[in-house]
Amino acid sequence: MNNLITIIIFISIIFINNVVASIDKEKVYNVAVFKNWMPYYSVDSNGKASGFSVDLFEAVAKDIDIQYKYKVIDEWSDFWDLLQKGEVDIIPDIGISDKRKTSLLFSQSTNTFEIKIYKRIHSKHLKSLKDFKNLKIAVVGKNIGVTLIKRIPDIIVVEYKNRFDAFYALLAGEVDGLCYPQPLIEYSLKKLKLEDKVESLDENIYEIKRAVGVVSSNSVLLEKINSSFTKLQKNGTYDLIYQKWFGKEKSIEFSYEQIIYTSIIIILIMAGFLSLIIFYSIRKKWLMTENGLKQELDIRTKDLLDANKKLEELATIDVLTGIYNRRYFFDMAKQYLEIAKRNESKLCVISFDLDKFKNINDTYGHQSGDKVLIEFTNIVNAFMRKSDVFARIGGEEFAMLIQNTNIENTVIVCEKIRKKIEKSIIKDKEKIINFSVSIGIVEFTIENDIDELLEKADIALYKAKENGRNQVIEYK
Secondary structure, eight states: OHHHHHHHHHHHHHHHHHHHHHHHHHOEEEEEEESEETTTEEEOTTOOEESHHHHHHHHHHHHHTOEEEEEEESSHHHHHHHHHHTOOOEEEEEEOOTTGGGTEEEOSOOEEEEEEEEEETTOTTOOSGGGGTTOEEEEETTSHHHHHHHTSTTOEEEEESSHHHHHHHHHTTSSSEEEEEHHHHHHHHHHHTOTTTEEEOSSOSEEEEEEEEEETTOHHHHHHHHHHHHHHHHTTHHHHHHHHHHSOOOOOOOOHHHHHHHHHHHHHHHHHHHHHHHHHHHHHHHTTSHHHHHHHHHHHHHHHHHHHHHHHHHHHBOTTTOSEEHHHHHHHHHHHHHHHHHHTOOEEEEEEEETTHHHHHHHHOHHHHHHHHHHHHHHHHHTOOTTOEEEEEETTEEEEEEESOOHHHHHHHHHHHHHHHHHOEEEETTEEEEOOEEEEEEEOSSOSSHHHHHHHHHHHHHHHHHTTSSOEEEOO
């Protein structure tokens, strides 16, 4: 009799486990992802999610064989509202805290990030947190930075709605520092190519461990996630995902025009040495007569003048496009700025950046990319006056100085340039290439030097990029 009861209980347990497993497999979990919180989360216009947290979660979900759908949210407060309503089951990556443990179960830690203070790179006097006494530090509402900075006395806290507004406030000089998690700011700096504008203090003010969060009723699911995460660490999948989003940048690669420029310099140097060797080998013959000496002097003088002319051109002209280079631009900019200050005249600075130029090089090749650069400079040259200075600053970045013209008229000219470029077509063999440009403009007011003006023009340019590219933005 006892044996019969034992058998019945055993069969019942197996049946219940199978039923639970079947229900669990059919369940579709609601997973919260943030619309714009890179490098952890991002959702594009087609609804496709990406980022470190998304890639890691999808690897775990595939391993434990669960079904899910994404709930896209804009702010952290949206997540907590959905959690209270029972409309979300999982968040792939969130900071661990005692308060959050009352609402969520956390997996083993998936990553750690540091909270740092960022400053403009030329603020050399700000070396530690104590140097910010009576200065302004930007924070983002409902971010942990708000709590951390408010604990520190004698610091003026300026709160912004999102990290982009806070970040641009720092670039524009509205605040002296920015408190925010390091991975997100470092990612933005690399994407916007602003590593030479902003840097962090050496000290960390806080460190946060992050993990997968699931609702309190899903303890069984949490065990599966932990087991899968351990497996992904052992087989190397975790390392590949982490390297993809947080790994080191590629080593520096020289562009095609830089290689040409360097090659010309080397050839000229070698030619100079060769000329010296030849000169000294036949010098005795030339010195035998007065006519020989005069001939030697005439030839060497001509060679020297020719060489100086070539070197002067190399020092001021960009080899590929034939317009002025970065060095000449800054030399002329200093003179233009002094004239504008002395005469109280108008002066505008324009920053140009070809949109998605790296994609053109990667898709069609560097030779096609060079044709795009040349066509771009030809279009801009067609709209220039003789007094304007147009130069290639580096890569696909260009700048222009315009004298005696206010910003309203400068915007009109730039819009004409933008529209002309938007309609232009490059034909390369059987390929047709379209391209566009983003433009930032600033008018001289009280700036001390050209670096400040160009920085503000760049801020407007980056705003044009953020707004979708192929735009003209005036610095406000």
